[in-house]
Amino acid sequence: MQGSTNANNRPFMWVCGYVGVCTSSSLHGIDYGSLDSVEVHGGLTYSGEMPDSDKWWFGFDCAHYGDHVPFCSLVGREVYRDMRYVTEELKSLVDQIINIEEDREDDNS
Numbered sequence: 001m002q003g004s005t006n007a008n009n010r011p012f013m014w015v016c017g018y019v020g021v022c023t024s025s026s027l028h029g030i031d032y033g034s035l036d037s038v039e040v041h042g043g044l045t046y047s048g049e050m051p052d053s054d055k056w057w058f059g060f061d062c063a064h065y066g067d068h069v070p071f072c073s074l075v076g077r078e079v080y081r082d083m084r085y086v087t088e089e090l091k092s093l094v095d096q097i098i099n100i101e102e103d104r105e106d107d108n109s
Contacts, residue, residue, distance in 0.1 A: 014063040014070075017086040018046070019093050020055030026104045027097065028056040035100065040093050041081065042067075058093065062086065 017040075021027050027035075032047035035058070046059035062085075063069050068078035 014061060014067065015081055015083060015086045016046075016059055016061040017090045017093065018050070018057045018059040019090060019097055020050075020053060020057045021097065021101075023054055023056075025056070026101055027058075030056070032058055037100070038093065038096050040096075041085075041089050058097065060089065060093070 030047065032038075032044035035044060038044055038058075040060045041062060042060055042064040044058055045061050046057065048057060049055075050057050062081035066078055068080040070080075
C-alpha cells in the first residue's frame with residue numbers, strides 16, 4: 001500500500017485524522033460506511049477526495065460526545081483529543097487499511 005496520513009485542526013479547534021490510499025488501492029472510491037470493521041475514534045466519518053490530491057481519503061474527527069471542543073464545552077468533563085492521540089489513531093487506521101487490502105487481495109486470488 002502506498003498512501004499518506006494527515007492530521008489537522010479545524011477552525012473550531014478539534015482535530016481530525018485522514019489516511020489516503022492511491023488510485024491503485026482496492027479501497028479507492030469505497031464509501032467509509034462499507035468499512036464497518038474499522039475501529040477508530042468515533043468511527044470513520046469521511047471518505048472522498050481532497051483538493052490537490054489524487055488519493056482517496058478516509059477520515060475521522062474528534063468532535064463527538066465526550067470530546068472537548070474548545071469554545072464549545074457542553075458538560076465540562078470532556079477529554080481533548082490532541083495531535084499525539086490522533087497520530088496514534090492514524091497509525092492504527094493505517095494498519096487496519098493494510099489488513100483490509102491484504103484480505104481483499106487474498107479473496108481475489
